[in-house]
Amino acid sequence: MQAIIDDYCGARRSFFANRKTNPNAKPPKKTRKFHTFTWRATGISYKRGKLRLSMGLDEDPIWIKIDKKFYKKVPAEVSLVYNRTTQQYEFHATYATAPKKSRTIAGSAVAVDMGEIHPIVTFDGLTSEIYNGREQRSKVRYREKSKTNINRKLSRCKRYSSRWKKLKRAKDKTLAALYAQLRDMRHKITSRFVSTCHERKIETIVIGDIKHIRQSIQYGKKANEKLHQWAFSKFRDLITYKAKALGIKVDTQDEAWTSQTCPSCGQRKKPSRRTYRCRQCQWQGHRDVVGASNILTAYQGWFFNPVVGAVVSPVGIRYNPNLCRLDKWSPFSGLKSSKPSKRRQRSTRL
Ligand SMILES: [Zn+2]
Known part of the structure; x- marks a missing residue:
């Protein structure tokens, strides 16, 4: 209940903050099909390799099996989120990590x-x-181009007709892919x-x-x-x-x-x-x-x-899909990870 209240207050706050810079801002009027459900730290505990998510006094709690590398810490927040791509609900766990103290050169x-x-x-x-x-610009150009193309076709047909719906779906799909x-x-x-x-x-x-x-x-x-x-x-x-x-x-x-x-x-x-x-x-x-x-x-x-x-x-x-970090740092480096042993690696090579 607390998480829902917090979400509501947060949305209100961000709307009024946005209003200050953009007077034409309107509150969202669409009803959401899938809601995100959040558990705060007080509702999360950890027992025998499972996370216990409290559902309130009268309901049975939810138990989730978790991977060994997450045994050390109890998440600060868990949420149940709908993933549009896989069309499934998934649990997202948020862990608090202390910022890494790295040695820096003073004044650099x-x-x-x-x-x-x-x-x-x-x-x-x-x-x-x-x-x-360059890569990014061409993607943005392509996005704008396909947007105007589909919008033109959309404007030609009757709203909510089957053709319109089909085009709208195609538009959403293309834009979502480019956005990603x-x-x-x-x-x-x-x-x-x-x-x-x-x-x-x-x-x-x-x-x-x-x-x-x-x-x-x-x-x-x-x-x-x-x-x-x-x-x-x-x-x-x-x-x-x-x-x-x-x-x-x-x-x-x-x-x-x-x-x-x-x-x-x-x-x-x-x-x-x-x-x-x-x-x-x-x-x-x-x-x-x-x-x-x-x-x-x-x-x-x-x-x-x-x-x-x-x-x-x-x-x-230049951007390329394999562009990666130089320092091999990962936000999960504070948590224990289960790397495959050297022995197993050798056997697969043989
Ligand atoms: Zn000069």
Whole structure:
């Protein structure tokens, strides 16, 4: 009962918080087909290899068999969730894990510039990495294209007719698949980036703050549409929570002018091509690295970047489905895992 009340209050709170920034926000009016049922810590206990989920005084509790590696801890929360893909209910258990205390180099920071062409561009004072966004952009384009295509067909037929329903199902299915693919890409890119920071013992990740962009700048219809599809806040949230789990601090830095200022002498100039060339001091470098470099300089409180002359050409990281973490860290590393023994591995090889 408490979990239901909490959910309701949480939804109310987030709605009114959303209202403040978006006055047109409306509360959801659809009735949910499948409800998520949640047990809080007080209703969960653990006995003889089974989780006991309390169903209240008058009802029998639910018993769930669990894997050996989860024996050590009682979950902080368990919920019964409907999975649309498998069309089954599943139990999700949430475990509290303490943030890892990793040894970092004091004062080390990586600046992150998020843009539309490249989702993440990083600069740590010496090296720069550019995460290529081509794959993601083409997925977004494809999504918008198929959306308009099906919407056109939908508008031609009568609402709730069998043809309409068929098209609607096709639309939902396509969009859900593309949504999952985009989310997967975001996860892989951010995991790779945060794990790189972890491996290099970085203390702080500085994210360029572009909150003001969407409200203040009007680039015209086409560019605005692109900006809105831009998953900036999603990237930021993913980086923030992944970094926190590894004990890396996350800070923001106002991004105003950072992409237009020469990192070497501070002269402002709008870059027109892929390479930034300063008229005053002849400094030149990759346009996207300029932003990240200036964010780092501004964050550290310097007027100009003394080492920027040494910037080597940036390393490009292209998305591929096998992109993985560099540090092999997993949020479950605090829990015991049952790895297959070496002996068994040898026998299978024979
Ligand atoms: Zn210059």
